[in-house]
Amino acid sequence: MAVTLKQIADKVGVHPSTVSRVLTGRHENFSVGEALRARILDAAKEMNYVPNELARGLRLQKSHTIGIVVPDILNPLYAGLVRSIEKENINERYSFLICNTDEDQEKEIKHIEMLRNKRMDGLLIVPVQKKMDHIKALWAENYPFVLILRRFEKLTTNAVVMENAQDAYKAVEHLIKLGHRRIGFVRGRRTSYEIQGRERGYRSALAAYHIAVDPRCIVGDGCSADDGYAAAKELIKQSNMPSALLVSENVIIVGVLEALFEAGLSIPYDVSVVSFADMTFSPFFSTPLTTISMPIDQIGKESMQILLKQMASPEIHLGRIKTLSGNFIIRKSTHKAFGS
Amino acid sequence: MAVTLKQIADKVGVHPSTVSRVLTGRHENFSVGEALRARILDAAKEMNYVPNELARGLRLQKSHTIGIVVPDILNPLYAGLVRSIEKENINERYSFLICNTDEDQEKEIKHIEMLRNKRMDGLLIVPVQKKMDHIKALWAENYPFVLILRRFEKLTTNAVVMENAQDAYKAVEHLIKLGHRRIGFVRGRRTSYEIQGRERGYRSALAAYHIAVDPRCIVGDGCSADDGYAAAKELIKQSNMPSALLVSENVIIVGVLEALFEAGLSIPYDVSVVSFADMTFSPFFSTPLTTISMPIDQIGKESMQILLKQMASPEIHLGRIKTLSGNFIIRKSTHKAFGS
DNA sequence: TATCTTGAGGAAAACGTTTTCTAGCAAAGA
DNA sequence: TCTTTGCTAGAAAACGTTTTCCTCAAGATA
Known part of the structure; x- marks a missing residue:
């Protein structure tokens, strides 16, 4: 033909x-x-x-394609990431094959297998992080890849991650300084790297100000809006509900807001809210949200640059780990505690 | 290796x-x-x-990959579309190579060329629609593809589009019935299919109720939040600003809201707002938005199904055109006109 | 005159599969 | 005993490129 x-x-x-x-x-x-x-x-x-790029690829041992594995492209955080990765694609040398894991480990494994079959020149992965054998295998075979936002402590791979603990610390400290003593933490998936870091930050901020951690203040395990909704509900029904909330992730906040709204609680008068968030919309919510926002563009840029270097010399393990800090932006959703 | x-x-x-x-x-x-x-x-x-899928692909004349061309994956509308397309990918037979055009015709042409080089088994395209030769070429060569959301009147290709005129008509009619007489239209890119349809609907609704169209009420040409911001500004500074607004697209509304907010105008008391929109967040804006929302899942599903059929028999031009209607959802951003 | 360079282009192998065609051999049927 | 059938497997071509190694003539050089 x-x-x-x-x-x-x-x-x-x-x-x-x-x-x-x-x-x-x-x-x-x-x-x-x-x-x-x-x-x-x-x-x-x-x-x-x-x-015919298939034939060229076979001969040249190159697909001119990079595989991207993210939890969900519908999450503006990851969509933004993809766009910023694209921007570093100088001369449009590569195209991008995008896979969604929905935080499902088996899906991730299958996707990565497929990406290897299709001979991607490199991989950019936000790993689910329940298993690491398949990542280890990539590493052992000098397959060029960079982990993004999450990494394995036991494996020195290329990675670009956030200062999650520090970022959460700052946010909680802000709440404490506003006079809040009972501060809730709406957690995302417990097993994920960011969330664990953020929980550490939450705990150490409380500790630094000699506030005991009430386990009932830490709720949730999951990354959907529905999970956020359920978690917030759980908090709301408690007799002494926290006067302030730290929400650990982008999409979760939508559910939290819904629950708060449904319960007739007003922000920030009934409850102060700080959220990790990266939606263009945060400023336009009924109460503009105080957020810790991630430097997505920079994350994408660094990741791609490291990947390009790694692809240039696959035999050398760069083991580059870049750590970035979030931006704490105070808007209207946090307020002095009324007791103080 | x-x-x-x-x-x-x-x-x-x-x-x-x-x-x-x-x-x-x-x-x-x-x-x-x-x-x-x-x-x-x-x-x-x-x-x-x-x-080695490259070798298999060469031998089998199949890449097991489908190319998707959208304006911008960061727009939740298109991200949602991608996800819903994926859902129809039974048995995970295909993977998806995603390209963003940013509504730039030349980028689209380059992307499609690349997708052909890489021997995509089929293409799903939201076309920029300024030129059509490259689409015509696909058609002439029996390359399987489906246009989404936009189509060329002069070319009977597979396509899944919305009843844009009808949808806009309903929204405007709703505003008119609330007593509004001076209704603004914040337009998106003038050249795009959806926008033209929506403008037609806007005009014919006004005509049906014997309201003259004031050209000053129609503002904007572009699809970014900034464009929406500028367009709304233009409307705001007019002496007799409209008492109601129809906003023609998803992302634009963010800019419009910003402008309105900045001008200290309250929704719906100073101005009623209806928007075409598809963000999970619409209900959580300072005033939950009355919207015309698209059945994204269905759009993705139909598109993929048609594409699969077309790929199964590329030599037969299906020329399937599926037309869907939006859902009009009344929330809090529209209110009776105060004069009436 | 004999040898060397240089410019222009061909031949063929290789990349890693899949698939059609062929073939050996044992058991079964005539 | 001779042919057929069925099972097992190999040989080789093909998919469309790229690239290394040739070839060959014409002009330059010694």
Whole structure:
């Protein structure tokens, strides 16, 4: 069906290799007469030649494609990440194959297997982090990849992560300084790297100000809006509900807001709220949200740059770990505690 | 580097074709002894065999990949679309290569060229719609594809689109029935299919109720939040600003809200707002938004189903056009006009 | 005149699969 | 005993490129 080099060659009356050389512009150690060159170019255009990247890829051992594995592209955090990765794709050398895991470990494993089958030149992964054998395998085989937002303590791979503990610490400290003593933590997936870091920060901030941690103040385990909704409900029904909340993730906050709204609680008068969040919309919520927002553009940029370097020399383990801090932005959703 | 069929074959002492047959499970017209079969399977596992999809693709003339071209994956509308397309990917037969055009026609042309080079089995496209030659070419060559949300009147390709005019009509009618007479239209990109349909609907609703269209009420041309912001500003500074607004697109509304907020205008008391929108967040804005929301899941599902059919028989032009209606959801951002 | 360079292009292998065609051999049927 | 059938497996071509190694003539050089 599709036109091949050979067909062009036949039409022009020349060898396929010559056509290849003209079309790819490779004249090193080689030269083609101007006239012939022009004839080949014309024929290719006329015949609507579409180079077969599958064949090129097989020969060149390169797919010119990078695999991206994220939890859910519908989460603006990850969509933004993808866009910022794209921006570092100088000269549009690569295209991107995107996979969603929905935080499902088995899906991730299958996706990565598929990406390897399709011979991605490199992988950018936000890992689910329940298992690490398949990541270890990549590492052992010098397959170029960079972990994003999450990494394995026991494995020194390339990674770009956040200062989660520190970021959470700052947020909680802010609440404490506003006079809050009972501060809730709406947690995301307990097993995930960011959340564990953020919980550590939450705990150490309380400890620093000599406030005991009430386990009933820590709720939730999951990363959907529904999970946030359920977790907030649990908090709301408690007799001495926290006067302030730290919400640990982007999408969860939507559910928390819904629960608060449903319960007729007003922000920040009934409850102060700080959230890790990265939605363009945060400022337009009924009460503009005080947030810790991530430097998504920078995360994408660093990740891609490391990956490019790693792809350039796969045999050398860079083991680059870049750690970035979030931006704490105070808006209207936090207020002095009324007792103080 | 990577293990090949031949290496497995050598190790087991058998021909590569036999290995291929065992590993792909193709035993039609063929059979392999149980013992040998097991030995091959073992060897493959032990040697960590990763099939080369590039080679398979070349041989089979299939990439098992579908190209998706959208304006911007960061727009929840398109991210949702991608996810719903994925849901129709039964048995995970395909993976998806995603390209963003940013509504730039040249980018779209380049992306589609690249997708053809990489031999995508099919294409799902939200076209920029300034040029159509490259789409026509796909069509002429029986390349399987489906246009989404936008289509060319002059080209009967597969497409899944919305009843834009009708949807806008309903929204405007709602405003008119609330007593509004001066109704603004914050337009998106003038050249795009949806926007033209929506403008038609806007105009015909006004006409149906004998309200003259004031060209000053129609503002904007662009699809970013900034465009919405600028357009709303323009409306706000007018002496007789409209008492109600129809906002034509998803992301634009964020800018409009910002402008309104900045001008100290309250919704719906100073101005009623209806928007085409598809964000999970709409209900949580300072005033929950009355919206026309699209059945994204259905759009993705229909698109993928049509594409699958088209891929199954590329030589037959299905020319299927599916038209869907939006859901009009009344929330709190619209109110009776105060004059009435 | 004999040898060397240089410019122009061809031949063929290789990348890793899949699939069609062929073939050996044993058991079964005639 | 001779042919057929069924099971098992190998050989080789093909998919569409790229690239290394040739070849061959013409002009330059010694």
